[in-house]
Amino acid sequence: MPGQTVKLLKVFIASPGDVMLEREKARDEVLSLRALAHKHGFDLEATGWETHAAPGMGRSQARINQLVRECDLFLGILWRRFGLPTGEAESGTLEEFNLARERYAKEHAPEIMLYFREVHPDFLADPGPQLHKVLEFKQQVEDGRLALYANYRDPEHFASLLRQHITDWLLKLVPDNRPGAPSAQAVEEIPPLSAFAEHLEYCRTELQKTARPLRLRTLTLPPLFLEEVEAERPRNMKVSIAVKTFPRLLILGEPGAGKTTSLKKLASEYAVWRGEGKEPGLNEPEDFNLPIFVDLSAYPTLAAKDSQHGLWRLLTASVRGVHDVDVRKRLAAGGCLLLFDGLNEVGEAYDEVVHHLRHLVHEIPHNRFVVACRPGIYREELRREFTAFQLERLSSFNASKVLEIEIGAEKAQPAWKGLDEYTRDLCRNPLMLTLLADELRAS
Known part of the structure; x- marks a missing residue:
């Protein structure tokens, strides 16, 4: 907005490689919420290893960690993989989470949101080492109240939850005296x-x-x-x-x-x-x-x-x-x-x-x-x-039942049986079925 300082809020996305679709959904949601952020004097940027970690000498995880040190919102996403050891932690996602928690203890930032995708019971019966680590980590988060987390069914459900959670987080950052902030009286x-x-x-x-x-x-x-x-x-x-x-x-x-x-x-x-x-x-x-x-x-x-x-x-x-x-x-x-x-x-x-x-x-x-x-x-x-x-088009059976509702079973049943296959198929379209009903009603 003209004359208003815009504050950039960075959203870091942490996850192993089995939730790439969720990472894409997260970036899309951050991008789509920029309009709302602009309205309140903010801007949003999604960051992660694939887009912001520049190549160079030294430990690659250290360059990714710098993004965690700069972020305002930390998103952790896990399903059946936990990731590979980094030398400092059992996985890159865990190292990034630990760093975010250390920052929060000192600075009350970044906000931390964890998301766990639901696992089919067949996998839970014999989880294997990767899923076992995910389940163990989730239990630690829950027992130690290390962060708030949400379970989700699929990528679409994840996107829906994330959109709502980022929106709520964003609106909490709006001071009461900032234009656009709802007053208690308005509520x-x-x-x-x-x-x-x-x-x-x-x-x-x-x-x-x-x-x-x-x-x-x-x-x-x-x-x-x-x-x-x-x-x-x-x-x-x-x-x-x-x-x-x-x-x-x-x-x-x-x-x-x-x-x-x-x-x-x-x-x-x-x-x-x-x-x-x-x-x-x-x-x-x-x-x-x-x-x-x-x-x-x-x-x-x-x-x-x-x-x-x-x-x-x-x-x-x-x-x-x-x-x-x-x-x-x-x-x-x-x-x-x-x-x-x-x-x-x-x-x-x-x-x-x-x-x-x-x-x-x-x-x-x-x-x-x-x-x-x-x-x-x-x-x-x-x-x-x-x-x-x-x-989906009406089934032939449902089309015949709708016709009965329209003109009565006594007239509809013989009329439907008398139609050729081509006309019946046409009448699976509700508009064509309505025209047929009007014609039969008038005859």
């Missing part, structure tokens, strides 16, 4: 969920009316991302599970595949809230996600008047019965499920909308984001911030 003024009763009723009723009778279907990985399957990312999962697993979810689907219906179903089912202390629908009672369905096709009209704040205006206008200021407060506090539909319908404003979406996820990071788009429109920029899945 107290966050509107309660009961203030959104009209909006929740709209999601439960009006959005439900315009959604087709489809279940929250299975999402499958787009073929171009198959390398992520090899990284132990699930090949498919239910929409309702995916939205809980990935804080930033991109749903790709061909025309008529059910993208809008899926988002409206999520909004209507997450809107089942019965008051403070009572169990909601898909939400957990202690972590209610307030759903906000946003139709991006309206963006070009709003942006014509205010391109800088067009997405924010559309977002707040999508909440019924609540003042814009209160919507912003709720979004700043977090706990909302933002469902952006129609990215493929913004025309020439596509790049502008993607730019705003990528900034929004860092501006209000304590919310969940789902964006729906056609595969042909989607481009690489969104993949840096979102986890992409693709809507």
Whole structure:
């Protein structure tokens, strides 16, 4: 920011060689959080042996240790390998961790975060020397309370945890008198969920009316991302599970595949809230996600008047019965499920909308984001911030059952049996199935 001194915060990544994907994810998360850091007068830089340890004479680990002495945040990542001895410690990661702890004891810096990837039970039965050292080290950390640590399932889960942890750490560094720091009064003024009763009723009723009778279907990985399957990312999962697993979810689907219906179903089912202390629908009672369905096709009209704040205006206008200021407060506090539909319908404003979406996820990071788009429109920029899945076509059986819901079993069953194989396959697309139902209903 002009006229403001920017402080560089260095994030050191320590790990053996079996978590290279996590190292890449860590660097990506640090890079993506720079926008948030800049907003508060900081900058972020990821450091590690592969990018910052210059070649030279002497012990190579000593050059890496210098990066530990300069870092503000220490990230340690371990799975099944502990690493090789350095001459000073059983592994480079352990030597780096010990140095970070020595620094913290003297300087209260760097902040130390450890991450342990979950190990399949088959490996635990006979861990071998490397995994045995990892398990032993983890036990020492736990027993001696040497540092806070988190367990994670896979690289995507790790990235999600890390994003949240770095965000929290970063915001703790913001002094109360720095512009952008929330005041205690502002926190107290966050509107309660009961203030959104009209909006929740709209999601439960009006959005439900315009959604087709489809279940929250299975999402499958787009073929171009198959390398992520090899990284132990699930090949498919239910929409309702995916939205809980990935804080930033991109749903790709061909025309008529059910993208809008899926988002409206999520909004209507997450809107089942019965008051403070009572169990909601898909939400957990202690972590209610307030759903906000946003139709991006309206963006070009709003942006014509205010391109800088067009997405924010559309977002707040999508909440019924609540003042814009209160919507912003709720979004700043977090706990909302933002469902952006129609990215493929913004025309020439596509790049502008993607730019705003990528900034929004860092501006209000304590919310969940789902964006729906056609595969042909989607481009690489969104993949840096979102986890992409693709809507699976209806099975022939499910298509026949949806038809029964639409026009009744008495008419639907003989009609479905009378279709040729080609037409049945076409009707696995929800839009084509809807057209068939309308035709049969009228006949």
